[in-house]
Amino acid sequence: MAMNNFKKISEIHEAFDSGTLTPIELVHSYFVEMKSNPLNAFITECQDRALAQAEQLTHDLKSKYQGKTPRVAKPLFGIPLGIKDVLTVDGVRTTCASKILEDYIPPYTATAVQKLENAGAITLGKMNMDEFAMGSSNENSAFGPVIHPTHSDRVPGGSSGGSASAVAAKQCFASLGTDTGGSIRLPASFCGIVGMKPTYGRISRYGQIAFASSLDQIGPMTQSVEDAALLCQIMSGEDPLDSTTLNAPVDDWSESVRAEQRRGVSGFSGLRVGVPQEYFIEGIHPEVKNAIDSIIQKMKSQGAEIVSISLPHTQYAVATYYVVAVSEASSNLSRYDGVKFGTRSAAAREAKSLEDFYKKIRANFGSEVKRRIILGTFALSSGYYDAYYRRASQVRRLMRNDFESAFQKVDVIVSPVCPTTAFKLGEKSKNPLQMYLSDIFTIPASLAGLPCISVPIAKDQEGLPIGLHLIAPRLQETLLFKAGALVELLVGGHTS
Amino acid sequence: MNAFQLYGMNVGPDTEWETVIGLEVHVQLATESKIFSQARARLSAGGSVADEMPNANTTPVCAGHPGTLPSLNQKAVEYAVRTGLATQCRINLKSQFARKHYFYPDLPKGYQISQLELPLCEAGHLNIEVGAEGSVMRRIGITRIHMEEDAGKNLHRDGFSLVNLNRAGVPLVEVVSEPDLRTAEEAGAYLRKLYGIVTCIGVCDGNLQEGNFRCDANVSVRPKGCTRFGTRTEIKNVNSFRFVEKAIEVEAERQKQVILMGGEIHQETRLYDAQKNQTFSMRSKEEAQDYRYFPDPDLPPLLLGQDWVDGIRRSLPELPDQKRDRYRAEFGLSKYDSSLLSSSGELARFFEAAAIKVDYAKPVSNLLVGEVTRLLNDSGLELAQTKLVPKQFSDLAALILEQAVSVTAAKQVVGVLFKDGGDVPTLVERLGLKQLNDLRSIEPLIEQLIAANPKQVAEYRSGKEKVLGFFVGQVMKATGGKVNPGSLQELMIKKLKE
Structure with a gap:
């Protein structure tokens, strides 16, 4: 077996324990893989930093831990991760895939990344993405598009496209993505891996370069539900540096997954699964629809109770999302004015006035980012605020209520992640509205701040992966991971 | 000039005018750290902004680094609540921070975190005393007090513009008055009263030169008796009480002249030039910013407990x-x-620390109100920047009461202490200012004076008692003011009548 062919953290740790593998050998193997297969998944490779981390761990393993991986103190001991380039790592260039932050080196590390590194994880590099996390195909990167891991004419999905493609192509073991309206779940679905977004406020956003602050969440992208649960539980918790984090207990979710998978698919018995009637719209690809129908049937045959539910405000979701997200983005991106942040191009140095200077700096934004800044600036401007942002916030509350009443009747809600499988490079990039509709199934849970996960369940005729979207009530990650674990079992995924 | 109509009133050369003033005061809160970051917010005691290393007091948060988030300083909230309670405001147990957007190099995030729809404090007031001897009391409404962060500072030098973010993120409260003020004098009294309150309750260091307390004035005029407000202009950032008063006076006069000449007042922002004593236009309403306020998604609504607020109320000083x-x-x-x-x-703390005995109060007060205030005004210094300490004034009061030094001599001592500091007994000794109570030694001097000025002696003896002052003055001059004035007068009368 190739050295980087591990599917689970526990397999790596067993290899460390048996003395057949060291962290340094493992890290090397990923760098070999990423150089041999040019997917453009990495913006910055942190080879020296990663090898230094691995060397220390290899040394510790032999001396301090006497050949036994310290799983309690360092549950991610020696696990090589890709970090989406929207998260800061002290001293490592962090670009947000934008020309405007081309040379930005942050002086601090994001809380979530710090927690993972404290748990023994190794940062292999900073992953490509849509510029400022704005996009669904990873074609909006100033560093070029990311290529789909198995179909080179396809997009990997976005905005966490580099994070998804690299995990699927074994260029890193697992990765961090960020999700504002589907940016973890959609690329996970397109690339055939697990992608999870926790409850809004679970994981500190400190060090996550903001796109839309009231929606942004960090989440894990992994090859198994168990590892998603482990990464998520390590990153979760209240952070004094992020006032929007929640003071809520964090359980051992990975242990819940193992327990569920040991018990087997009988766990479906009595699970109430909601199927929103609004989600099975026209335009949904028949193969996607069939895959979802078939998994629902399988759940039912294992004893799950399938309940048709209604989320009546779903039709407003995309519009609401685009008002909220662009408004917040226009504000969050104000700081890239070239005074402190924003590459000062030669043209800007010749500027004749402060206004001219700002114009020249902001020419460095890509067209999708500019579009959203302009839309957001308009939506927040005096006289329009009530009609747009305030109204959108009200609709958002209604959507939250929709979910709350649905969860009176069901434990989890299922839907497709995306109406289609991975589309072709360039297929939608000229049509923003079509692109925006890719997120139609993932946006409602984002607006409601709910935990959700994408689990691969099938492939279409061309071999492109299809994911199932599961949504749980607020702070019910335990339930979400349990349901995800059962689905994984059902489709013949990993068992322990 | 012909009479014409303005705001539904007849206006002519004899029209009596009224000025309407509302003030917005920015008070820097004296917390140790900034409002949303751990960076140092306060100058060291007696320090100045100019002494601080530029950009030394910053963290990634107040420098607006990508990915950073604000976390609210509880102490700043406490100080803002104190300010609200001391000005009789209602404290909103739920308030909300909002982003106010504008582009300027000293604003690192491209927006200022402030409050708009749900401010922390509302509907307060304070009482001011105006007129002769402060005989007229007026109640001035306070619309709202909200919290916000200060911006940094730009420095333009040698063709470069430099940005210093030491001030960026220093906590502020903005105290917005109702348009209840009618004269420049009232505006000055309001500012002094508010200043007294925020420095008394310890939420502001009160250093005007360093911008701890800054004022914008909204000014309009209307014919007296008119019930609607005229178009107002805003005079920005005047940082001395005296200049605010002068700026309001000249701006009201300017507006009156514009109207009387048949012109119109435009809503605009104006600056006051103290040297020319006039205001000039900075930007018009057309150029006014659209601040695109919206609730800051990084900061959940600020929720306060009534118990906590009540605790602060109980802890308010006199x-x-x-x-x-x-x-x-x-x-x-x-x-x-x-x-x-x-x-x-x-000043109050200084006074109370010096007036440690009840009978010290009057002499201490006389020195502070007279001599010290004069010296401060002349030098432009703050009390804390001088070498004066309360102990010196207790000592001086004791010496005055013992008649060991004269009031004149005490003033002289204060002058030296102000510049050089020092210990009062030593200084009185060194300057030879110990009051002469035993007048035997100056009797020859007095006799000499009487012999040398027969004309004045004759005048006195013929009933012109005022001449006494001449003789006393001459003795004081010759002795450097050291002689006990009461005893001297007594002796002088005796000698003149001999």
């Missing part, structure tokens, strides 16, 4: 008005002196 009344009752000070001493927290 306020300036209460102090003033107590100084009058307890020490028998005049209304003017007690108002002045209570008008700044620093």
Whole structure:
């Protein structure tokens, strides 16, 4: 077996324990893989930093831990991760895939990344993405598009496209993505891996370069539900540096997954699964629809109770999302004015006035980012605020209520992640509205701040992966991971 | 000029005008760290902004680094609540921070975190005293007090513009008055009263030169009796009480002249040029910014407990008005002196620390209100920037009461202490200012004077008692003011009548 062919953290740790593998050998193997297969998944490779981390761990393993991986103190001991380039790592260039932050080196590390590194994880590099996390195909990167891991004419999905493609192509073991309206779940679905977004406020956003602050969440992208649960539980918790984090207990979710998978698919018995009637719209690809129908049937045959539910405000979701997200983005991106942040191009140095200077700096934004800044600036401007942002916030509350009443009747809600499988490079990039509709199934849970996960369940005729979207009530990650674990079992995924 | 209509009133050369003023005061809160970051917010005691290393007091948060988030300083909230309670405001147990957007190099995030729809404090007031001897009391409404962060500072030098973010993120409260003020004098009294309150309750260091307390004035004029407001202009960032008064006066006069000449007042922002004593236009309403306010998604609504607010209310110290009344009752000070001493927290604390015995109060008050105030005004310094300490004034008061030094000599001592500091007994000794109470040694001097001025002696003896002052003055001059004036007068009369 190739050295980087591990599917689970526990397999790596067993290899460390048996003395057949060291962290340094493992890290090397990923760098070999990423150089041999040019997917453009990495913006910055942190080879020296990663090898230094691995060397220390290899040394510790032999001396301090006497050949036994310290799983309690360092549950991610020696696990090589890709970090989406929207998260800061002290001293490592962090670009947000934008020309405007081309040379930005942050002086601090994001809380979530710090927690993972404290748990023994190794940062292999900073992953490509849509510029400022704005996009669904990873074609909006100033560093070029990311290529789909198995179909080179396809997009990997976005905005966490580099994070998804690299995990699927074994260029890193697992990765961090960020999700504002589907940016973890959609690329996970397109690339055939697990992608999870926790409850809004679970994981500190400190060090996550903001796109839309009231929606942004960090989440894990992994090859198994168990590892998603482990990464998520390590990153979760209240952070004094992020006032929007929640003071809520964090359980051992990975242990819940193992327990569920040991018990087997009988766990479906009595699970109430909601199927929103609004989600099975026209335009949904028949193969996607069939895959979802078939998994629902399988759940039912294992004893799950399938309940048709209604989320009546779903039709407003995309519009609401685009008002909220662009408004917040226009504000969050104000700081890239070239005074402190924003590459000062030669043209800007010749500027004749402060206004001219700002114009020249902001020419460095890509067209999708500019579009959203302009839309957001308009939506927040005096006289329009009530009609747009305030109204959108009200609709958002209604959507939250929709979910709350649905969860009176069901434990989890299922839907497709995306109406289609991975589309072709360039297929939608000229049509923003079509692109925006890719997120139609993932946006409602984002607006409601709910935990959700994408689990691969099938492939279409061309071999492109299809994911199932599961949504749980607020702070019910335990339930979400349990349901995800059962689905994984059902489709013949990993068992322990 | 012909009469014409303005705001539904007839206006002519004889029209009596009224000025309407509302003030917005930015008060820097004296917390150790900034409002949303751990960076240092306060100057060291007696320090100045100019002494601080530029950009030394910053963290990634107040420098607006990508990915950073604000976390609210509880102390700043406490100080803002104190300010609200001391000005009789209602404290909103739920308030909300909002982003106010504008582009300027000293604003690192491209927006200022402020409050708009749900401010922390609302509907307060304070009382001011105006007119002769402060005989007229007026109640001035406070619309709202909200919290926000200060911006940094730009420095333009040698063709470069430099940005210093030490001030970025220093906590502010903005105190917005109702348009209840009618004269520049009232505006000055309001500012002094508010200044007295915020320095007394310890939420502001009160250093005007360093911008701890800054004022914008909204000014309009209308014919007296008119019930609607005229178009107003806003005069920005005037940082001395005197200049605010002058700026309001000249701006009201300018507006009146514009109207009388048939012109119109435009809503605009104006700046006051103290040297020319006139205001000039900075930007018009058309150029006004659209701040695109919206609730800051990084900061959940600020929720306060009633118990916590009540605890702060209980911890409020005696306020300036209460102090003033107590100084009058307890020490028998005049209304003017007690108002002045209570008008700044620093001065009041200094006074109370010096007046450690009841009978010290009057001499200490006389020196502070007279000599020290004059020296401060002349030098432009703050009390804290001088070498003066309360102990010196207790010592001087004791010496005055013992008649060991004269009041004149005490003033001389204060002058030296102000510049060089020092210990009062040593200084009195060194300057030879110990009061002469035993007048035997100056009898020859007096006799000499009487012999040398027969004309004045004759005048006195013929009943022109005023001439006494001449003789006393001559002796004082010759002795450097050291002689006990009471005893001298007595002796002089005796000698003149001999």
